Amino acid sequence: MDNAYDGLVEDGSEERHWAFGTGFTEALTGVDRAVPPLVDHDDLAAYCLMLGDDALVLAQRLAEWCSRAPELEEDVALANIALDLLGQARMLLTRAAEVEGVGRDEDELAYLRDEREFRNVRLAEIDCGPGPGGDFGTTIARLLVFSSWRLALFQRLTGSLDPVLSAAAAKGVKELAYHRDHAAQWVLRLAGGTEYSRERIVAGLALVWAYTEELYVTHPVEAALADAGVGVDPAALRAEVDDVLDTVLRAAGLDRPEVRQVAALAGQAGRDGVHTEAMGYLLAELQHVARSMPGAHW
Amino acid sequence: MSARRVAEQVLDPELPVLTLADLGVLRDVQEVDGKVTVTITPTYSGCPALDEMRADLKESLTEAGYTDVDVRTVLHPAWTTDWISEDGLRKLSDHGIAPPQRIGPRTVGPIPLNLEPPTRRVACPRCGSHRTTELSRFGSTACKALRRCEDCREPFEQIKEL
Structure with missing residues (x-):
């Protein structure tokens, strides 16, 4: 066989293997997709992008750890968590694309949007390692904050009047619950391990804590959809998330970090498409193949 | 063979000791005027096997003579391991995979934090x-x-309760 890829395709098979994307774009085939009455389509599409981008971008960050985690089991764990988030992102981006109604699909939204069009919170995008931006402790700290926040959000979203959001949230809740437990147990282990491991988790928490305030800022789209019974006002999540984080910190014997929050830019942050420097690099890696070889398959 | 019977015998691509019916992802099979509509549900949001299942169902039904087949996905109510049949639990165990325990309906309110393995x-x-x-x-x-x-020293896999 001259080409290693030839062996992957059965003789005479019409089957194409995807080089990027999924090869199938119907994550929601057969799901009730009626948009609730009186809901602005642009708002709903933007909201699905927000929640979808949070998951897509963190999935990309977690996937960067594959083969580089401190132990083999953790490679598998972080990749599994990334896969759950990617699944959540697929449903939400598919929903965003169909509600938006301009002929884009989930792959186009993931691979062909520019930085300013991404609506994720900045906590999802910051570089927490494995490169120079952080380390395993920082990644665990972010996962704890992110999954605690998203779990509280998704639990409320299960009551959404939008059939896709409520169904996707109901699935996501179970996944986010064990993501949060996994991160919390690691925080305890690192805090109670060696002096050095404790130092690392303390530093990691301090780094990611600077992006927590943004999680509770209500964007006008979120406010409008919360009023319509379709979305969740993130400001309402603070007490519950604080309670969870305090419980973990107390069990780990750690203090809540006191750090200055990273400011918004002229009042704009992730939900408005204003991102940190790390975002451009992240998208370059995420989108490179799709942009340089449009429609590629092998 | 009825379309339902055919669909029930399709194996799960990742756990081929179970049928899709054993696993509980096969929600419904309707046959109306020769058109077959199969409804399945994903186990996890990112389950990469869903497309395989769709293809396997279509292939098996086509081979059995059903040419007009539509496979649909439903997300609600979300799948749980409680949907694995008694037969499915036994097959898992026979195959060396520890089956999940029954978890029952979840209580309402915030999901409790679990700090212990x-x-x-x-x-x-x-x-x-x-x-x-x-x-x-x-x-x-x-x-x-x-x-x-710890007794026979063998590693084994366990289906997690979800």
Whole structure:
């Protein structure tokens, strides 16, 4: 066989293997997709992008750890968590694309949007390692904050009047619950391990804590959809998330970090498409193949 | 053979000891005027096997003479391991995979934080010993954890309760 890829395709098979994307774009085939009455389509599409981008971008960050985690089991764990988030992102981006109604699909939204069009919170995008931006402790700290926040959000979203959001949230809740437990147990282990491991988790928490305030800022789209019974006002999540984080910190014997929050830019942050420097690099890696070889398959 | 019977016999691509019916992902099969509509549900949001299942169902039904087949996905109500049939649990155990326990409906309110590894006793599917420990909560697929038996010393997989 001259080409290693030839062996992957059965003789005479019409089957194409995807080089990027999924090869199938119907994550929601057969799901009730009626948009609730009186809901602005642009708002709903933007909201699905927000929640979808949070998951897509963190999935990309977690996937960067594959083969580089401190132990083999953790490679598998972080990749599994990334896969759950990617699944959540697929449903939400598919929903965003169909509600938006301009002929884009989930792959186009993931691979062909520019930085300013991404609506994720900045906590999802910051570089927490494995490169120079952080380390395993920082990644665990972010996962704890992110999954605690998203779990509280998704639990409320299960009551959404939008059939896709409520169904996707109901699935996501179970996944986010064990993501949060996994991160919390690691925080305890690192805090109670060696002096050095404790130092690392303390530093990691301090780094990611600077992006927590943004999680509770209500964007006008979120406010409008919360009023319509379709979305969740993130400001309402603070007490519950604080309670969870305090419980973990107390069990780990750690203090809540006191750090200055990273400011918004002229009042704009992730939900408005204003991102940190790390975002451009992240998208370059995420989108490179799709942009340089449009429609590629092998 | 009825379309339902055909669909029920299709195997899960990742756990081929189970049929899609055993696993509980096969929700419904309707046959109206020769058109077959199959409804399935994903186990996890990112389950990469969903497209395989769709293709396998279409192929099996086509081979059985049903040419007009539509496979639909439903997300609600969300799948749980409680949907695995009694038969399915037994087949898993026979195959060396520890089956999940029944979890029942979840109570309302915020999901409690779990700061300890699961303490429940999982029987070794090979020797039956309850002296087993969790090696990794994440295994070869999203739905499995990896454990080891302290008596027969064999590692084994366990379907996690979801």
